Structure formats: structure tokens, C-alpha cells
Amino acid sequence: MKIIFATNNSHKLAEVEAVLGEGFALSTPREHGITEEIPEEQPTLEGNASQKSHYIYARTGCDCFADDTGLEVEALNGAPGVHSARYATDGHDFAANNRRLLEELQGAASRRARFRTVISLIVDGEEHLFEGVVEGHIALGEAGCGGFGYDPLFVPDGCDCTFAEMAAEQKNAISHRGRAVAKLVEFLHNRVK
Numbered sequence: 536m537k538i539i540f541a542t543n544n545s546h547k548l549a550e551v552e553a554v555l556g557e558g559f560a561l562s563t564p565r566e567h568g569i570t571e572e573i574p575e576e577q578p579t580l581e582g583n584a585s586q587k588s589h590y591i592y593a594r595t596g597c598d599c600f601a602d603d604t605g606l607e608v609e610a611l612n613g614a615p616g617v618h619s620a621r622y623a624t625d626g627h628d629f630a631a632n633n634r635r636l637l638e639e640l641q642g643a644a645s646r647r648a649r650f651r652t653v654i655s656l657i658v659d660g661e662e663h664l665f666e667g668v669v670e671g672h673i674a675l676g677e678a679g680c681g682g683f684g685y686d687p688l689f690v691p692d693g694c695d696c697t698f699a700e701m702a703a704e705q706k707n708a709i710s711h712r713g714r715a716v717a718k719l720v721e722f723l724h725n726r727v728k
């Protein structure tokens with residue numbers, strides 16, 4: 536099945552390709568001539584995922600999906616949440632975001648957090664939403680150099696290391712995005728049966 540993944544983030548693309556497995560030919564917006572930044576201006580992860588998939592569908596008419604992810608920290612009332620990409624600066628500055636998160640959590644009673652991903656799939660012109668969540672906590676300092684974003688700070692429940700210290704397959708097996716993509720794959724497999 537040919538499908539467009541509305542991202543230009545190479546880390547995400549690799550993660551999703553690994554979980555999708557055989558039978559899917561993923562392409563990116565750039566390969567369809569869409570080089571501008573895809574708008575994500577909504578106040579929720581659901582809204583942003585939906586806005587991005589509809590944008591790609593309107594431009595291409597092809598089956599497509601988009602994801603949006605947020606890190607929701609208990610002691611920060613769910614922040615950075617939908618603002619995770621631009622927590623510290625206007626750009627996607629992962630190091631600055633991680634510094635700010637550690638600063639905000641200094642002295643916090645709880646370091647509980649979760650990653651939540653929402654995927655909006657448009658297939659045959661109809662939208663379907665899928666959610667994936669992983670619970671965990673924010674470490675006292677950064678560890679590991681794999682992955683991206685907040686991975687060096689996030690320790691999933693049941694593990695004693697951060698996402699950034701794990702092999703890619705280990706992260707994919709339990710991550711928010713891995714879980715959301717698994718639901719997407721199950722849906723698509725059932726559809727073609």
C-alpha cells in the first residue's frame with residue numbers, strides 16, 4: 536500500500552518505517568513537491584495531527600497520515616504538551632528544551648510524565664484517529680545519545696534507562712509512537728483482509 540507520512544523528521548520516518556514493516560511504501564511530502572512547513576496551529580495533539588493530514592490530502596488526494604506528539608509532565612500540569620517542539624525557543628532546539636524542562640522540575644515533588652502520540656490517517660477520503668501512550672518519569676539529568684527530542688530525559692516505566700540509551704527496536708516496541716503506529720497497522724491490515 537502506498538501512503539504519505541506527513542513528516543520531514545528523518546528520526547520519525549525511520550521509527551515508523553520500522554514498525555510498519557513490509558507491505559507499505561512510505562513517501563514524504565517533499566517527494567510530492569510539498570517543501571513548505573506543514574501548518575500545525577491547533578491547541579491539541581488531535582487537532583494538529585488532523586490539520587497536517589488534511590493539508591497533505593488536500594494537496595495530493597493520496598492516502599496519508601500525520602502524527603503529533605507531546606510530552607505531558609504531571610508537575611507542570613501537562614506542559615509542554617502540544618508545545619513540546621517549541622518549549623524553550625521558537626525553533627526545534629532539543630538541547631534548549633531539555634535544559635528548560637530540567638530547570639522547571641527543580642525541586643518538584645513528582646517527575647511523572649508521559650509521551651502521547653496521536654495519528655490522523657486519511658484513507659479513501661475518511662479520517663481515523665489512533666493514540667499511543669507511554670508512562671514514565673523525567674530523569675535528573677540527560678543520559679544517552681540515541682533518538683531525538685526529550686529522549687535523553689525520559690525513563691519509561693519498567694526500565695532503568697532513558698529512551699536515548701535504548702536500541703531503536705527497544706524504543707519502538709514500547710514507545711508512544713510505536714504503539715500508535717501498531718494500531719494504525721492493525722487497522723490497515725484488517726481493512727485489506
Ligand code: IMP
Pocket residue numbers: 544602603604605606619620621627629632682683684685686698710712
Ligand atoms: P511532533 O510535533 O510530533 O514533531 O513532536 C513535538 C516535539 O515533541 C518534538 O519536537 C520533540 O521535541 C518531542 N518528541 C516527539 N516525539 C518524541 C520522541 O519520540 N522522543 C522524544 N521527544 C519527542
